[in-house]
Amino acid sequence: MPLETFEYDSAExxxxxxxxxxxxxxxxxxGDANHIARALGVVARARGMSDLSRNTGLTRPALYRALSGDGNPEFGTIAKVADALGYRLNLVLKADRGSTAAVK
Incomplete structure (x- = not known):
């Protein structure tokens, strides 16, 4: 009897x-843009892609393409999706492992 497997979907x-x-x-x-786009896509599927489409004004197929992790979405699209999901993009200074100087 063959082993039955199921596709893993982290949105679940x-x-x-x-x-x-x-x-x-x-x-x-x-900081990998593809990881971030794919993660936003997973969250969008968990919450409902139709709602996100309505909130962003982007079509569902465009969202699926942009958030697949394989595409190359514009920064504005990522920012719009993050905002519609209730998040904002935030840049954080990388920790310099070799320096003990504090950032002022």
């Missing part, structure tokens, strides 16, 4: 706002 595990926030934080820590 984002049932709370805390889980979503932690997921987005983890996905954005390395």
């Amino acid at each position: 595990f984002l049932g709370s706002e805390e889980a979503i926030a932690e997921y987005l934080l983890a996905a954005s820590e390395d």
Whole structure:
């Protein structure tokens, strides 16, 4: 009897706002634009792509393409999606591991 497998979808595990926030934080820590776009897509699927489409004015197919992690969405699209999901983009100074000087 062959082993039956199921496709893994991380959106199924984002049932709370805390889980979503932690997921987005983890996905954005390395600064990889594809990881961030894909994570926003997962959150969008968890919350409902139709609602996001209405809130952003972007079509569902455009959102799926932009948030697949394989596309190259414009920065404005990512910012618009983050805003519609209740988040803002934030730039944080990288910690300089070799320096002990404090940032003023």
